[in-house]
Amino acid sequence: MKFFLDTADVQELRLGAASGLIDGVTTNPSIMAKTGRPLKEVVQDIVKIVNGPISVETLSEDAEGMVREGKEYAAMHPNIVVKAPLTPEGLKATKALSGEGIKVNVTLCFSAVQALLAAKAGATYISPFIGRVDDVGLDGMQLIRDIAQIYKQYDFKTQILAASIRHPVHVLQSALAGAHVGTLPFKVFQQLYSHPLTTIGLEKFMADWKAAKK
Ligand code: E4P
Numbered sequence: 702m703k704f705f706l707d708t709a710d711v712q713e714l715r716l717g718a719a720s721g722l723i724d725g726v727t728t729n730p731s732i733m734a735k736t737g738r739p740l741k742e743v744v745q746d747i748v749k750i751v752n753g754p755i756s757v758e759t760l761s762e763d764a765e766g767m768v769r770e771g772k773e774y775a776a777m778h779p780n781i782v783v784k785a786p787l788t789p790e791g792l793k794a795t796k797a798l799s800g801e802g803i804k805v806n807v808t809l810c811f812s813a814v815q816a817l818l819a820a821k822a823g824a825t826y827i828s829p830f831i832g833r834v835d836d837v838g839l840d841g842m843q844l845i846r847d848i849a850q851i852y853k854q855y856d857f858k859t860q861i862l863a864a865s866i867r868h869p870v871h872v873l874q875s876a877l878a879g880a881h882v883g884t885l886p887f888k889v890f891q892q893l894y895s896h897p898l899t900t901i902g903l904e905k906f907m908a909d910w911k912a913a914k915k
Contacts, residue, residue, distance in 0.1 A: 702876045705754070705884040707864070709736050709743050713887035714750045720890075725753035727828070727864065727884040729784070729808065730760060741777065748778040756806045756826075758784035759794065767794035775803045782806045782825065787815050792822040799823030806862065813847035820857040826882065831875070832865035841865070845878040869893055 703724040706717045709732045717723040726747055736743050740757070747755050757774045759767040771783035771794060782804040785791040795805045799822065806826040807819035811834060819827045829848060831841025848861055862882040863875035869892050875883050885893075 702880065703753075703882040704890065705756075705862070705882055706751070706890060707732070707866070707884040707886050709733055709747065710887070711743075711746050711750065714747060717887060717890060718750050723751055723753070723890075725755060725780075725782075725882070725884075726751050727756040727784070727806070727862070729758050733758075744774070744777060744781070748780055753780060754782045754804070754806075754826075755780050756782045756784040756808075758786075758808065759791075762790065764790040764793035764797065767791065768797045771798045771803060771805070772801075784808050784828075787811075787819060792818055795819065795822040795824050799825070808864070810848075811844070813844060813851055816848040816859075816861075817851055820852060820855075820859040824859045826860050826862040828862045828864040828884070830865035831863055831871055832867040834865075835867075841871070842874045842878060845875055845880055849879040 704722055705725040705727050706714060706723055707727045709728045733740050733743060744757055759770040761767045761770055767785055774781045774783050783798055784806045785794050786809050787807050795807055798805050804825040806828055807824040808828045810816050810827050810829045816827045829844045834841035834844055845863055852859060860881035862884055863880040864884050866872060866883055866885050866889055872883050
């Protein structure tokens with residue numbers, strides 16, 4: 702399973718990259734807005750920090766505008782993946798961009814039939830938002846399982862990118878369900894390392910070692 706960081710915070714990305722375990726980055730307009738900086742400037746920073754797919758979302762409402770923006774993003778760096786929304790216009794843009802060899806991450810997916818449409822449009826990644834599905838009282842993880850089953854059945858190459866991850870159990874369940882990628886807030890990435898028995902066990906090892914050396 703690949704781990705992407707779901708952030709445009711340069712400090713978080715540096716720390717994530719230093720771990721050696723981060724395979725890519727996802728952003729969205731809300732994440733970009735939080736930086737308070739021009740989008741292209743942020744993208745130029747991110748590509749220097751993380752060597753892997755970097756999703757950058759289009760801001761146009763129509764397919765023509767999304768394709769234009771997508772081409773601009775793709776021209777910035779070979780690792781850029783264009784992120785397009787799961788709307789009729791977004792999928793038209795997905796089809797056009799993927800037809801030209803540009804990778805597209807289709808975002809804001811909340812149902813398995815939407816994921817089927819995205820795969821048919823040639824998406825490289827589909828982003829089901831599991832946390833937001835849970836928030837409305839439905840089962841985000843079932844969505845991942847359904848998409849995995851459909852993609853397997855028809856041999857679609859579109860990769861499932863579990864998004865809107867809120868805690869380590871989402872990561873565990875996404876991995877069990879066969880998601881190819883999980884995009885994680887930095888805090889969740891850090892939480893993955895933690896286990897109380899690891900902490901206690903290490904303290905005991907160190908204490909025993911120091912006691913023996915006295
Ligand atoms: C995915 O690419 C999105 O940027 C993200 O995972 C959305 O997460 P949220 O529901 O926590 O905003």
